[in-house]
Amino acid sequence: MARTAELDIDALLADRHTRIVVCCGSGGVGKTTTAAALALRAAEAGRQVVVLTIDPARRLAQSLGLTELDNVPRPVTGLADDAAPGGRLDAMMLDMKRTFDEVVLAHSTPEAAEQILANPFYQAVSSSFAGTQEYMAMEKLGQLRSRADREGTWDLIVVDTPPSRSALDFLDAPKRLGSFLDGRFIRLIAAPAKMGGRAGLRLVNVGIGLVSKTLTTVLGGEMLRDVQTFVNALDTMFGGFRERADLTYALLKEGGTAFVVVAAPERDALREASYFVARLEQEGMPLAGVVVNRMQPSAAAGLTAARARAVAEQLAEADRPAASAALSLHAEVSDVAARHRNLVRRFTAGHPSIPVVEVASLAQDVHDVDGLREVARRLAG
Amino acid sequence: MPPAPDPLRADGFAGVRLHVVTGKGGTGKTTVAAALAVALANRGLKVLLAEVEGRQGISQTFDVPPLPTTEVRVAGAAHGGEVVGLAVDAKTALLEYLQLFYKLGRAGGVLERFGAIDFATTIAPGVRDLLLIGRVYEASRRRLDAKHHRGSPPEELAYDAIVLDAPPTGRIPRFLSVGAEVAGLARMGPIHSQAGSITELLHSPATRVHVVTLLEEMPVQETVDAVAELRELGMPVGAVIINQARAREDLDALADLDEPRATHPVAAAQLAADLDAVGLDLPPATVEALLDQVHRHTERVALEVEQLAVLEAIGQPLVTVPFLIDGIDLDAVTEIADLLADQGMVP
Numbered sequence: 267m268a269r270t271a272e273l274d275i276d277a278l279l280a281d282r283h284t285r286i287v288v289c290c291g292s293g294g295v296g297k298t299t300t301a302a303a304l305a306l307r308a309a310e311a312g313r314q315v316v317v318l319t320i321d322p323a324r325r326l327a328q329s330l331g332l333t334e335l336d337n338v339p340r341p342v343t344g345l346a347d348d349a350a351p352g353g354r355l356d357a358m359m360l361d362m363k364r365t366f367d368e369v370v371l372a373h374s375t376p377e378a379a380e381q382i383l384a385n386p387f388y389q390a391v392s393s394s395f396a397g398t399q400e401y402m403a404m405e406k407l408g409q410l411r412s413r414a415d416r417e418g419t420w421d422l423i424v425v426d427t428p429p430s431r432s433a434l435d436f437l438d439a440p441k442r443l444g445s446f447l448d449g450r451f452i453r454l455i456a457a458p459a460k461m462g463g464r465a466g467l468r469l470v471n472v473g474i475g476l477v478s479k480t481l482t483t484v485l486g487g488e489m490l491r492d493v494q495t496f497v498n499a500l501d502t503m504f505g506g507f508r509e510r511a512d513l514t515y516a517l518l519k520e521g522g523t524a525f526v527v528v529a530a531p532e533r534d535a536l537r538e539a540s541y542f543v544a545r546l547e548q549e550g551m552p553l554a555g556v557v558v559n560r561m562q563p564s565a566a567a568g569l570t571a572a573r574a575r576a577v578a579e580q581l582a583e584a585d586r587p588a589a590s591a592a593l594s595l596h597a598e599v600s601d602v603a604a605r606h607r608n609l610v611r612r613f614t615a616g617h618p619s620i621p622v623v624e625v626a627s628l629a630q631d632v633h634d635v636d637g638l639r640e641v642a643r644r645l646a647g
Numbered sequence: 648m649p650p651a652p653d654p655l656r657a658d659g660f661a662g663v664r665l666h667v668v669t670g671k672g673g674t675g676k677t678t679v680a681a682a683l684a685v686a687l688a689n690r691g692l693k694v695l696l697a698e699v700e701g702r703q704g705i706s707q708t709f710d711v712p713p714l715p716t717t718e719v720r721v722a723g724a725a726h727g728g729e730v731v732g733l734a735v736d737a738k739t740a741l742l743e744y745l746q747l748f749y750k751l752g753r754a755g756g757v758l759e760r761f762g763a764i765d766f767a768t769t770i771a772p773g774v775r776d777l778l779l780i781g782r783v784y785e786a787s788r789r790r791l792d793a794k795h796h797r798g799s800p801p802e803e804l805a806y807d808a809i810v811l812d813a814p815p816t817g818r819i820p821r822f823l824s825v826g827a828e829v830a831g832l833a834r835m836g837p838i839h840s841q842a843g844s845i846t847e848l849l850h851s852p853a854t855r856v857h858v859v860t861l862l863e864e865m866p867v868q869e870t871v872d873a874v875a876e877l878r879e880l881g882m883p884v885g886a887v888i889i890n891q892a893r894a895r896e897d898l899d900a901l902a903d904l905d906e907p908r909a910t911h912p913v914a915a916a917q918l919a920a921d922l923d924a925v926g927l928d929l930p931p932a933t934v935e936a937l938l939d940q941v942h943r944h945t946e947r948v949a950l951e952v953e954q955l956a957v958l959e960a961i962g963q964p965l966v967t968v969p970f971l972i973d974g975i976d977l978d979a980v981t982e983i984a985d986l987l988a989d990q991g992m993v994p
Contacts, residue, residue, distance in 0.1 A: 483749060530673065534707070
């Protein structure tokens with residue numbers, strides 16, 4: 267085997283230094299299920315765990331007992347009878363608008379908060395802006411962590427990441443916010459009175475008048491005023507908001523954090539995983555390893571696909587359709603399994619030092635805690 | 648063969664110029680969008696295949712270098728048909744838009760220096776999505792002769808059809824309704840009217856939103872939800888495309904060997920006897936393993952049948968693409984294009 271290490275999930279979860287596990291990867295690879303399964307396994311091994319899911323499938327949410335999206339962690343019942351003592355599992359779904367509203371309320375005066383919450387721009391940003399989910403996931407993670415530190419509620423936080431167009435969005439969100447806040451544009455737009463005229467001259471850059479004029483042309487005066495009100499109102503709370511985003515980002519670099527990249531044995535998903543791995547390395551973020559879900563299990567390895575195919579033909583000629591079908595199915599399954607193994611082999615060859623665990627695909631979706639436990643068992647190898 | 652699909656529209660979505668393809672992550676929507684573009688091009692049409700998520704999916708699918716921000720021919724087809732690829736970039740689209748509608752000249756560069764362009768394309772609500780769709784909208788209306796004057800006969804459209812590899816189902820209602828949303832935020836002015844025109848196109852009979860799914864619970868649920876939401880928004884829903892259907896042609900034959908128990912004594916004896924008839928003597932463990940495989944497959948197909956019933960209840964045309972064991976490459980895209988054409992996805 268070219269691979270140097272198998273990802274040891276149990277060791278990772280048992281290590282008391284592991285305080286945060288972040289599951290990331292492209293869409294449709296079983297990220298949320300993996301996060302929930304890791305959390306359950308850790309809880310049943312005696313850890314006090316909270317899992318933050320972003321957008322769980324209905325059945326998965328139900329299996330965790332999450333019937334309503336109320337933005338607070340709820341205890342999950344149904345931990346195994348033979349679970350290690352002291353373990354507990356709480357689960358929550360992220361409500362991004364509510365999280366954003368709470369941030370506004372916590373960081374502004376009641377009057378300012380009211381003004382912000384009523385602004386049409388705020389309403390659009392907080393409920394529909396692509397990217398808000400990443401900010402808010404980060405914010406919620408920060409909140410859970412400070413509560414864990416303050417009250418000793420949890421010793422492990424497992425986070426699922428939003429189904430971004432790219433797995434990297436989650437890492438970029440705080441930085442994007444930072445560059446936005448530092449930008450000249452925000453200062454410009456937040457201070458309309460200073461635009462143009464003498465202020466423009468004072469700033470030497472004569473472009474400023476042009477910007478102001480252009481904005482009015484493009485956006486229309488009314489929309490520009492809405493934006494200005496929004497930005498001005500938010501300005502008061504931006505400091506705290508940003509500080510927390512930076513803190514959370516720093517937290518992710520600490521030794522207590524482990525990133526688990528989730529993938530599937532498909533070209534695109536593994537390519538995305540490669541990008542993510544490279545990015546984590548570049549940022550100095552601690553990568554625990556890669557989980558490859560949905561692997562085609564293979565059986566009867568002694569019978570090659572080619573031989574099975576030949577025999578299937580003979581059986582068809584001998585008018586034994588059932589056996590012929592069984593052998594041709596075997597040929598197909600073996601080919602798919604081989605393709606999956608090859609894709610993973612290529613990935614590990616490119617990343618020899620990264621631990622990987624392969625997880626066989628499940629016949630059906632997870633419906634309850636027992637199903638989740640089965641996923642966890644497979645994850646642990 | 649996959650389970651029989653619904654009888655399809657006889658006209659193959661004739662009259663539709665904008666095919667929006669969405670689907671849950673991991674269902675293969677990019678592959679299906681590419682295959683649909685190829686199927687249309689095979690009819691001799693000039694097709695624009697646009698992606699908006701910055702993933703260079705077109706370049707990977709057609710095995711061509713990463714696409715620039717301009718339109719690039721990625722594949723030719725019979726009867727003069729061709730597929731032109733476009734990786735829409737929000738920033739480029741904004742600068743082009745400003746140039747086109749406001750003749751900004753140097754102000755565009757100034758806006759960029761002030762971070763206004765970054766603000767608009769990453770932070771400002773909905774603007775990014777509006778720019779992405781707006782760029783597709785612009786391509787859909789563009790005519791071959793840019794100097795077309797009023798009074799002269801209308802020039803030929805640059806593209807006969809457009810296939811948009813759209814964001815995943817979770818984001819699609821919001822993505823497609825961004826025109827209406829922004830039109831509400833900008834209550835008048837050029838952005839308002841531009842957003843209005845886009846909304847009009849998306850609601851017109853010239854548009855269809857197709858949803859790609861797997862016959863698995865989660866993607867099927869997302870498909871049901873997305874179709875309901877799209878209908879509520881008044882968007883014309885097209886076909887539901889079932890990707891990677893597992894059921895095999897010889898399913899009935901396989902069922903003879905399916906013995907739903909921990910061990911399979913009866914089936915094992917039968918299979919061993921059949922194998923013996925062609926002179927193959929496999930160890931009992933191998934025979935057991937083969938039967939396990941048969942059982943897993945029939946179990947999986949039974950689940951697929953359940954999910955198919957859910958999809959049938961949606962009442963949209965269903966198209967089925969079987970699971971391709973060799974994975975997805977350019978040949979697979981061609982194969983899927985033919986399957987889509989055979990099932991009435993193109994005129």
